Amino acid sequence: MTTSGGDKIIRMANQIATFMASRSGGGAEAAEGLAAHINDFWEPRMRRQLFELIDAEAAGFEPLVREAAPHIRRPAETA
Amino acid sequence: MKDFILPDDRDMGTPASRSKTMVTLEIDGFPVTVPEGTSIMRAAAEAGISVPKLCATDSVDAFGSCRLCLVEIEGRNGTPASCTTPVAPGLKVHTQTGKLKQLRRGVMELYISDHPLDCLTCAANGDCELQDMAGAVGLRDVRYEAVDTHFQPRDAAGGANPQWLPKDESNPYFTYDPSKCIVCSRCVRACEEIQGTFALTISGRGFDSRVHAGLADDSFLTSDCVSCGACVQACPTATLTEKSVIEIGTPERSVITTCAYCGVGCQFKAELRGDELVRMVPWKHGKANRGHSCVKGRFAWGYATHRDRILSPMIRDRIDEPWREVSWEEAMTFAADRMRAIQDRHGRQSIGVITSSRCTNEETYLVQKLARAVFRNNNTDTCARVCHSPTGYGLGQTYGTSAGTQDFDSVEQCDVAVVIGANPHSGHPVFASRLKKRLRQGAKLILIDPRRTEMHDGPHFRAAHHLALKPGTNVAVVSALAHVIVTEKLYDEAFIRSRCDWDEFQDYAEFIADPRHSPEAVEPLTGVPAGEMRAAARLYAGAGNGAIYYGLGVTEHSQGSTTVIGIANLAMLTGNIGRPGVGVNPLRGQNNVQGSCDMGSFPHELPGYRHVKNPEVRAIYERVWGVEIDPEPGLRIPNMLDAAVEGSFKGLYCQGEDILQSDPDTQHVAAALAAMDCVIVHDLFLNETANYAHVFFPGSSFLEKDGTFTNAERRINPVRRVMAPKQGLADWEVTQMFANTMLKAAGAPEWHYAHPSEIMDEIAATTPSFAGVSFDRLDRLGSIQWPCNDAAPEGTPMMHVEGFVRGRGRFIRTEYVATDERSGPRYPLLLTTGRILSQYNVGAQTRRTANVAWHAEDVLEIHPHDAETRGIRDGDWVRLASRSGETTLRAEITDKVSPGVVYTTFHHPETQANVITTDYSDWATNCPEYKVTAVQVAPSNGPSDWQKSYQEQADLARRILPAAE
Structure with missing residues (x-):
């Protein structure tokens, strides 16, 4: 059994959120850290999926992920 | 290969002394100056004089049993053994006098009287120290009649000789022939001192003394013997002999190269006759292994000529069709057409590569270059993704560099070794032998592992503490250790103040001092008794040099990177960084995991760990490669597989890795591979991944190409071609041919590498930490630990000596988060x-x-x-x-x-x-x-x-x- 694409993206974003929140005790620094990590390591396709979920107000995200969204680079429309 | 001159390979008789105090004496009239503690035998060897010997060899301590190495010393009585007699200032030693000649001949006469004189048909003929010594002492006559012997199956009356024992051929790789044994004990000592297994012993006394493996009814195979080959290497006669030498004969030439198994990176002497490999012998000047080996590198190289090897390129339209053998040209055109068609239809980002952590640095560099410069995307990853990628992240964040801090020699000076999530006995056996040797000398061991592994206890060592944690609780354990160190004020404040960021330390200290991190609080989660945890923390913090060695039991977790950060914190807290005997040492799984990471295999960074987002880094490669580089990170292996299942990733060139078997969740991997339009597998064998491939490029073994591997110590070791590639091409040539087929179709300039040394020159020219590396320098120095540049022209054995690479060491909070993967009623x-x-x-x-x-x-x-x-x-x-x-x-x-x-x-x-x-x-x-x-x-x-x-x-x-x- 494999987690479906959307659930996996949500889980991965939440995992990063958990670390960033604990690293800096929450707040703006955590959101920026989360965004920087995703910008550095997530391929545009993954970021596109992330934004599709965030824009559709998908359930299951840690609040910090939504907080970080404005700092995450939106991928160009097509590769 | 031919112009490579072997360094001095002589047996110096006894191990080198480490003393800095020098002593001068006179041997046969020549003045000799050597370190205090050197044996007279070794001092003589330094002066070029070989004293006859049988039981001495420089890999084990002197034993003084054969009585052949006798010398005379002016002013001293008798004829002492030169192997066990240390030098002293002003000694006048004579190694060749009438009395000595007579004594030696007498000794040899006795040895030879109980030895089968079948030299012409003996496997050691031409490679036998007993034969050499008979010649050296001028033995011309044996006066003793062979009545009671060990070598005649029947006595004079025709009855069975109880002293004769049959050959033990149980080990697949070597034989033990008791009839040829001179009981010099070199094998027994090698098993004890070098390997640390203590599988061999001398049973009986006097004339009844015999080498024996294990207990009375054991053979070599059923005994504790781990087949490392140290005993075979040490044996001066044909008693312990490689079966390959028995079958083929003695080798006539040798080439120094590097083992292609684990991340220890042992150097070997490949000994050949023509282009037939006769044996692999650990190279005594190899700086990772210091003359030792394990069963894999020493003996398990037969796969290179195994009949399963595929020697012809193959293609097929669909994976349910049988393979068709084709020419290289047809395979290349087929593969290039398919990959281009995919990109035309699904976009530039729809294909990618997996570089091999088993291939050379040069080959890996070319495969990632294929992605970035020919495919024009950053979809490159390597199997380090699934093993040590958290090491790269964790050590990069805390120290500023993605690599171990020490060399393996460092273990000889450690006082407490902490082994976390690693079983070097099985995974890194030669390092394990070096660690066990240190433990036998009295260093302490803290083992953190859910299992009672072979590192827990063994002959003459036992872990002081075994923290048998529940799988998945690494961060809780590492944080609890830090909690004890901080709350009991065991930390090294002077080190932290001078080397780390003090504000960050204070933040971390406040975080970690919270009672929720205490051993007592986490005991219910981790299963580790709090008292044991506290004792372990005190031991590590308080006992001189503390060294941490860790493996995939640390990294392969949901919180792998957090644990690496926690480990880095522990070493900073206790000041265990930047000197011999300490450090943070990831034990790399495969031979070139370190190298494949260094070479820019990861999708987010170019060679030398520089992020693709940095325009100044891209500019370096854009200038050399003549193409624009994508500034966005590419897909990692799991992301490639997810994208394949979703339909946006359609083509993969996979070199020397079997993702279907090695990557998790096999059914998901299979579904991803099945969804692709072009899977190119480049390997020695039709591996599991090849079941889903459309193109097969046959690969070449490490014996068939030139290049370099980089081991867990950041040591760049030369790999030298000892025989021609069986399928005609080295792997770097195949990648280049494939790149050029694609480039030609696109009308772009092609690659023109004529030798791997040219690829290394390009790496050196573009990567600051490799700036000083060249094949010429590697030939001269034997190996080089990066960084190697103008500041460190001979490389860097130890990192972070004066300061951390990133400047100040950075403490980062490590909150334990339970993995979502937990046992429950269905899966308990x-x-x-x-x-x-x-x-x-x-x-x-x-x-x-x-x-x-x-x-x-x-x-x-x-x-x-x-x-x-x-x-x-x-x-x-x-x-x-x-x-x-x-x-x-x-x-x-x-x-x-x-x-x-x-x-x-x-x-x-x-x-x-x-x-x-x-x-x-x-x-x-x-x-x-x-x-x-x-x-x-x-x-x-x-x-x-x-x-x-x-x-x-x-x-x-x-x-x-x-x-x-």
């Missing part, structure tokens, strides 16, 4: 996986050698309690199931694992342990969580449905059409 046990000594990784190499004598199948270790409640007996078939899949294998009942924990290895595709593992991964790097899977175990009758259908698919996919005439 936790599975963790690992390796065994005789097998390597997916087993593609070792399964094709006689190493299967030790490990023919993967078994499931289960605690007696868990077995009993399930009605499982030792050796029963059991079904192992997780939410991902199920397989069957045999059970081994053992208390090496705790109740609630089961363990297996992943060396055999028939078992396919990874059908069980899940798609959970490290938060930072997507390194899969191999080490924790909730499972259930039940009795079973045989293979699971999945195993049967897998085998059917594999049989179908491996068909090869007969070649067209």
Whole structure:
């Protein structure tokens, strides 16, 4: 059994959120850290999926992920 | 190869002394100056005088039993043995006098009187020290009649000779012929001092003394012998001889090269006759192994000429068709056309590469260059993704560099070794021998592992503390250790103030001092008794040099990167960084994991760990490669597989890695591969991944090409071609041919590398930490630890000596987060996986050698309690199931694992342990969580449905059409 694409993206974003929140005790620094990590390591396709979920107000995200969204680079429309 | 001159290879008789005090004496009239503690034998050898000897060799301590190395010293009585007599200032030594000549001849006469004189048909003919010494002492006559002997099967009357023992041929790689033994004890001492197994002994006394493996009724194979070959190497006669030498004869030339198994990176002398490899002998000047080896590097190289090797390129339109053998040109055109067609239809980002951590740096560099400069995307990754990517992230964040801090020699000065989530006995055996040697000298060991591994205790060592944690609780344990160090004020404040960021330390100290991190608070989670945890923390913090060695039991978790950060914090807290005997040392799995990471295999960074987002870094490569580089990070292996299932990733060039067997959640990997339009596998064998491939490029073994591997110490070791590639081309040539086929079609300029040294020159010109590396310098120095540049022209054995690479060491908070993968009513046990000594990784190499004598199948270790409640007996078939899949294998009942924990290895595709593992991964790097899977175990009758259908698919996919005439 494999987690479906959307659930996996949500889980991965939440995992990063958990670390960033604990690293800096929450707040703006955590959101920026989360965004920087995703910008550095997530391929545009993954970021596109992330934004599709965030824009559709998908359930299951840690609040910090939504907080970080404005700092995450939106991928160009097509590769 | 031909112009490479071997460094001094002589046997100096006794080991070198480390003393800095020098002593001058006179040997045969020549003044000699050597370090205090040197033997007279070695001092003479330094002066170029070889004193005759049999029981002495420079790999083990002097023993003084053969009485051949006698010398005379002016002013001293008698004729002392030069091997056990240390030098002293002003001594006047004579190595060749009338008296000595007579004594030596007498000694040799006795030896030879009990030795079969079948020299012409003996396997050691021409390579026998007994023969050499008979010549050296001028033995011309043997006056003694051979009445009672060890070598004649029958006595004079024709009766059986009880002293004669048959040859022991039980070991697949070497024989023990007692009739040729001179009882010099070199084998016994090598087994003890170098390997540390203590499998050999001398039984009996006087004339009855015999070398014996194990207990009275043991053979070499049934004894504790691990077949490292140290005894064979030490034997001066044909008593212990490689079967390959018996079959082929003595070698006539040798080439120094580097083993292609684990990340220790042992250097070997490949000894050949013509282009036939006769044996691999550990190279005494190899700086990682110092003349030692394990069963894999020493003996398990037969896969290179195994009949399963594919020597012709092959293609097929669909994976349910049989393979068609074609020319290189046709294969290249087929592959290039398909990849281009995919990109035309699905976009530039729809294809990618996986570089090999088994191939050379030069080959890896070319494969990532293929992605970035020919495919024009950053979809490149390497199997380090699934093993040590958290090391890159964690050490990069805290120290500023993605590599171990020490060299292996450092272990000789450690006082406390902390081994976390690693079993060097099985995974890094030569390092394990060096560590065990230090433990026998009195260093302490803290073992942090769910299993009672072979590192827990052994001959003359035992872990001071074994923290047998529950799988998945690494961060809780590492944080609890830090909690004790901080709250009990065991930290090294001077080091922290001078080397680290003090504000960050204070933040970290406040965080970690919270009672929720105390050993008492986490005991219910980790299962580690709080008292034991506190004692371990005090030992590490308080005992001089503390060195941490860790492996995949740290990285392959949802919190792998956090644990690496926690480990880095521990070393900073205690000031255990920047001097010999300390450090943070990741034990790398495969031979070139370090190198493949260094070479820019990761999708987010160019060679030398520089992010693709940085325009100044891209500019360096854009200038040299003449193309624009994509500034966005590419897909990592798990992301490639997800994208393939979703339909946006359609083509993969996979070099020297078997992702179907090695990556987690096999059914997901298979679905991803099946969804692709072009899978190119470049390998020695039709591996499991090749079942889903459309193109097969035959690969070349490490014996067939030039290049470099970089080991766990950051040591760049030369790999030298000892024979021509069996399929005609080295792997770098294949990649270049493929790149050029694609470039030609696009009308772009082609690559023109004529030799791997030119690729290394390009790496050096573009990567600051490799700036000083060249093949010429590697030939001169033997090996180089990066960084190697103008500041460190001979390389850097130790990192962070004056300051951290990133400036100040950075403490980062490490909050424990339980993995989502946890046991419950359906899957009540936790599975963790690992390796065994005789097998390597997916087993593609070792399964094709006689190493299967030790490990023919993967078994499931289960605690007696868990077995009993399930009605499982030792050796029963059991079904192992997780939410991902199920397989069957045999059970081994053992208390090496705790109740609630089961363990297996992943060396055999028939078992396919990874059908069980899940798609959970490290938060930072997507390194899969191999080490924790909730499972259930039940009795079973045989293979699971999945195993049967897998085998059917594999049989179908491996068909090869007969070649067209």
